Amino acid sequence: MRELNLFSAGDLRWVDKPDPTLRTPRDAIVRPFVVSRCDGDTLPIHRKVSRAMQAGLRAGLIDPAVGHICGPLPFAGPFAIGHECVAEVVEVGDAVESVRPGDHVVVPWSVSCGHCGPCRRGLTSKCETTRAAAGGERTLSAYGFGPASGEFGGMASDLVRVPHADAMLVPLPTGLDPLRVAAASDxxxxxxxxxxxxxxxxxxxxxxxxxxxxxxxxxxxxxxxxxxxxxxxxxxxxxxxxxxxxxxxxxxxxxxxxxxxxxxxxxxxxxxxxxxxxxxxxxxxxxxxxxxxxxxxxxxxxxxxxxxxxxxxxxxxxxxGVSHPRAVLPELLDWIAATGFPAERVTTELADFDDAPTAYAARTTKLVLHRAPLG
Structure with a gap:
């Protein structure tokens, strides 16, 4: 499959990767068909910041949290990018109950289990389960931030594995245009x-x-x-x-x-x-x-x-503080479906999914990639 990687400022490329597989019965595999570029992604895309941030970390001018999230050489490429998408479910594990193949879902940017103490309090981006890592605890567990935030890849990919699918995936309300909520993940x-x-x-x-x-x-x-x-x-x-x-x-x-x-x-x-x-x-x-x-x-x-x-x-x-999208997505999506709030007016460039390496580097307020769903 193809996975969009950021190599350095302005240099984005499709990289061939093995198709993701179900690792546990609670996993799902999804196919993003609407991908939106987060505002924060424009920093490493449009500016050469890695070495400057590394120097700032060493000098104490940049907060250590930056290194904890993005690595000691922040935003060093190549890494998989993208953490906002609407996707189609293509495969689910035997223990997944809330979604099935063919469903259209929003995938939150941060990975959460839904059962730990922070998740039950609505602090899904500080999930204790998914932030647990060998040798300590990650600051974040997320898509599209590089290996310091977990080996989850990015959402600008042909396929994405979603752990804890029942806790993570939020079905799109019937009739709601996916392009309207392209940025709902974050x-x-x-x-x-x-x-x-x-x-x-x-x-x-x-x-x-x-x-x-x-x-x-x-x-x-x-x-x-x-x-x-x-x-x-x-x-x-x-x-x-x-x-x-x-x-x-x-x-x-x-x-x-x-x-x-x-x-x-x-x-x-x-x-x-x-x-x-x-x-x-x-x-x-x-x-x-x-x-x-x-x-x-x-x-x-x-x-x-x-x-x-x-x-x-x-x-x-x-x-x-970081947003906790999984905690608010059901209410937000239902409200937009009921009111018709035209969130798509914020989109300033709509591009074909296949053109991601060029389009993702556009200097525009809100970029959205799209392709047809399978079903």
């Missing part, structure tokens, strides 16, 4: 967790999204906030294309400085999607008293400079 579910719980608790909450590096997550979050009924949703960014997409989703938009120095007002719910230290500080300073700011970007430096005294004086909550 970016779309990540956006959901930034606004849906807060607006459930406070339906009248105002929402600000600081857009940027987490390109699609910020757009999904802004659109979801409008669809969930927030009376005031604003999106700030430096990119005209993303500002136009946000506006098409019913969001009020304005251009922001590239390095904001202060806040943008006062909002009950703030989503920090610039993935930058200045953006994070501006997002915190834009959070109203008693509000919540959720950061979804990568903040790899050890000197981010979070304004803790301002947070103390204003009484706000800052949340950040």
């Amino acid at each position: 970016n779309l579910s990540d956006a959901w967790r930034t606004v849906a719980p807060a607006l459930r608790d406070r339906p009248d909450a105002s929402v600000l999204v600081v857009g940027g590096g987490a390109r699609s997550i910020g757009l999904y979050a802004a659109g979801l906030a409008v669809a969930l009924g927030s009376p005031r949703v604003e999106y700030v960014d430096v990119d005209p294309t993303r500002l136009a997409i946000a506006e098409s989703l019913g969001v009020a938009v304005r251009e922001r400085p590239r390095r904001p120095r202060g806040g943008f007002g006062a909002y009950d719910v703030v989503v920090e999607a610039s993935s930058s230290s200045p953006g994070l500080r501006a997002a915190v300073r834009s959070t109203a008293p008693g509000g919540v700011c959720t950061a979804v970007g990568y903040y790899v430096g050890t000197a981010t400079g979070v304004p803790l005294m301002h947070m103390y004086a204003t009484d706000i909550t800052l949340r950040l």
Whole structure:
């Protein structure tokens, strides 16, 4: 089978690999037919970061967690890439009960067992079972991050093995267009967790999204906030294309400085999607008293400079951490199926699956690969 590998910045190739096989009766084999590029994948695809990050780790300028997730030479190729997909089940083990061949499913980016303590609490990306590794415990157990996060391969592949299939795979609701939820494995579910719980608790909450590096997550979050009924949703960014997409989703938009120095007002719910230290500080300073700011970007430096005294004086909550898609996917997919939320508007390039090596390197907000399912 073919597996898309990142060799170095801008160099992606199909690599021939043996077809995956069922290793336990709880496994499934799936065939991805919609694959979406995560916002975070653009970092190693578009920039030569491996050696610089290695030097930063050694100098203490980059947080050690980067090495734990991506290896001591972060993003060193070749490695299998891709961790967002909608797939067709092609084979299941004897113990699998919830899916069968022919079913269309979303595969979460992180691998989880569904039974350990963290999984039962909804912290599926911190599954104790799948993170257990020889000689210790992985920081993450995931598709598409390289061997430091497990030998699971990437989702931009002809076939993918899914362990703990009953716990992992989430069937697509009948009639829901797979292209609409192409990013449900990660970016779309990540956006959901930034606004849906807060607006459930406070339906009248105002929402600000600081857009940027987490390109699609910020757009999904802004659109979801409008669809969930927030009376005031604003999106700030430096990119005209993303500002136009946000506006098409019913969001009020304005251009922001590239390095904001202060806040943008006062909002009950703030989503920090610039993935930058200045953006994070501006997002915190834009959070109203008693509000919540959720950061979804990568903040790899050890000197981010979070304004803790301002947070103390204003009484706000800052949340950040990996997303736990398996915990929210059933609710998210059912809601999109019921409301018709047009998440596909965030997609800026739709490419043929066979063209993955070229398409995956595109400098665009949201790339989606597709091919026809078998059935």
